[in-house]
Amino acid sequence: YTGQAREVSLKRLGLTTAEARRDWLIRKSRDLAQSKAARAAGEMAPTETTVTEAVADYLAAAGHRLRPATVLTYREGLDLFAVWAAKTRLPCIEDLDLPRLAAFREWLIARPRQRVVKGARRGERAPGVGTISPASINSRLRSVKAALNHWRRLGLTPRLDRDKIADGLARVPEPRPRPDFLRPSELRELLGAALRHDADTFDETREEHAGRKPKGSTLRHEPVGPFVLVTLLTGCRVGEVLALRWASVDFDEQEIVLAATATKTKHERSVSLEVAPALVDLLRALKLRSEGPYVFGGKRPWSRSRVEAARKRLSRDYGSPSFTWQRLRQTCATFLVNAPAIYGAASAYRAARQLGHSVAVAERNYLGLAKSVPKDATTLEAAMRIESEVDELLAAAGASPKRQKEVRRA
Template sequence: MIPLVGKLRVKSIERTDVARVMREVAHDTTAKDEKTKRQGRRIVRGGEIVANRVQALLSKMFALAEDWKLRPEGSNPCRGVRRYAEHKVERFLSNDELARLGAALSAAELGYDLAKASSTKMGGRHKVAASSATSIAALRLLLLTGCRVGEILALRWQHVDLERRLLLLPDSKTGAKSVFLSQPAIDLLLSLTRQPGSEDVFRGERSGKPIVSLRKPWERICTSAAIKNVRLHDLRHSYASVGAAGGLSLPVIGALLGHAQPSTTARYAHLAASPLHHAADAIGTQILAAMSGRGKSSPSGNAGT
C-alpha cells in the first residue's frame, strides 16, 4: 500500500486514488516474494479479496484522520468506492475426512506420518519428526469446541471451569463469551499437564512460551490424512455442520459458536436435518412394515383428505 499512496498527503487523497489502489492490488501489481534479513522471507499477495481488505484498512485510517482533524469531517475517500464481489466457500469435513483426521492425529502423537507409511514397500509405519503433543491437543480442542484459533491459543487455565463445563473467555471477536464444553473436550483438558508457574493451557514445549501458530502442524496433519483445501478455521465450520446435520436449531448452534448476529449462523441452514425428511422417513418405514405384515392396523379403512 505504501508504494501506491505513501507519497500523497493525507488530506489530498481522493476517491479516485483509493479506486486506483484497489485496481493495482487486485491485479497483483504490488505482489512480491522477497528475502529479508530479520524474518527470512516476506510474501505480499494481491487479488480482489486482498483489495477489499486494503479498502477496509484505508477506510479505518481515514476515519481516524477525521477524528484527529487531519481531514474534514465526512470526507472519507473510501465511501462510494465499489468493492469486488466475494463468494464465500464454506468447507466442512465429511465423516470420512473426520475419520482420516482422527487417525492422522493419533499417528502424529506417536511420531508417524500415515501418508508416508502408505508409500513404503513394507507397508509399515514411517517415522517422522513428531508434532508437538501440545499442538495436537490444541487441534483436537479446536474441533471439539468450534472455537476460533486465537481463542484456543490464548486460552489460560483461569478461563477453564470444569465444574460448570465452560470456557469463560474474557475476550473474543464478539467480546466476552462462554464456551460450553462436551465431555470429550473435558476429558481432553483433564489429560493435559499444567506447567508449573504458567497459566497457559497450550504452552510451547521448547520455548516455554504459549504456542503462537498451529499452521505448520496443521499442514503436516492434513498431508498425513490426505485432506486438501482445509483451513484451521474450517474446523469451526465443521463443528457447526455436525450440529446442523444432527438436528440442532440454528439459534442453538449460534449460541454455541458465540455468534452475535443470527445471519452469521444462517450459512448452515442448508445443512440442517429437515423435519419433513424425518416425517417422510417415518411414513415410509411404516408403509414398508405394513406391506410386510409387520405394521399395526389402521383404526379405519377410510381416511378423509
C-alpha cells in the first residue's frame, strides 16, 4: 500500500469473466488492507522495484564481493528471471510469491536450448533442439535463489520467506556419475604430451637464420608441464594455481598456505607437499628463475585463457588424453583417498582438508574409486605410477631427479 492510484488492465491479466474479476478484486482488497496495516505498524513500505532494477542493483553490489566468474554465472540465471518477469508482466518484486516462483521454475525447465545464429548480430540466439540440461537449470535456479534471499533480507519480498523460496525453486533431479579421474596410463600420456609440448621448437626463426642463435633453439610454446604437475599433485583449483604466490609456498614446512581470499570457499587452507615431494624440487627450480611474486607468470599471473589454450593444444597437437583442470583435481582426490600408505585410516579426512571440501564429499565421491593403487605407495607420484615421467619433467625444469629419488626411498 503506497497511497497512490494505479491503473491495472484486468484483461491483460487474463481475467475475462465477471467471477474471475470479482475474485481478483477481493484478493487485491485484502492485500491492500494487509499492506496498509503493516505500514501503520512500522514495517517497510513497498518500493515498487521492478525485477530489472532489482537484478541490476544486485549484480552491481555482487561485483564487489564475488569473483567475476561467479557474477557471470549469476547474471545468466538472473537475466532469464528478468525475461520471464517481463513476459508475465510481473509489476515489481514485492508481488513475488510461491505460485509465481513455481511458475518461473516450470518455464525455465520447458525453455528450449538456445543456439547461436550465424550471420546475425553478436550474441543473438535462437531456439535450438532439446531443452536445457538439469545441471544448467539447477545452476540458474541457484543464482535466482541467491538474489531472492538477498532481497528477502532487505525486506523487498514480503510474500516470501526462506522456505517458500526453497520450495518454489526446488532443484531438478540430475544424474550424478562418479568423478571421472585419469588412470595411471592416461596420466603417463598426459605428462608425455606436456614434455613434447614444452620441448617443441621452431624449425628456424629470423634470429637463428641470422646466426644470432643456434638453429632450432627457440621454443614454440611456453612450458606448461610444471603447471600441469602442480595442479595434478596439489589438487588445487585452477584459479588457485593461477593466483599462487611465492609468499604462500613454505619450503621449510613443505606446504602451500592458500589465503582465505585466494580460495573458492573463502577459508584458509594448507596444502601439504610431503605427499608429493617432487613438487618441492620443482618449485625450488621454478623460484630460481622467477622474476616476480607469482609462481606462474612472475610479475603478472597467467590468465585463465592462456592455460585453457595450452590444455586444448596438448590434446589437439601433442597426443594428450582429453582432460580438464577439474579432472586433474578429481584425480588427485581419488589417489589421496585410496592410497592406504599415504594417510592411512585418516585418508578421507586428510584429503578433504587438503582439497578444501567436506569429509562427506570425499567419502561419498572418492572412497573405493581407484582399486589398483599400490599398497606401499607413500607419495602421490608412486600411487599414480608416474615417477619416471615426473623425473623427466623435473629434469626439463632444471630440478634434480636424483635427489627426488633419494626422497622417495627415504
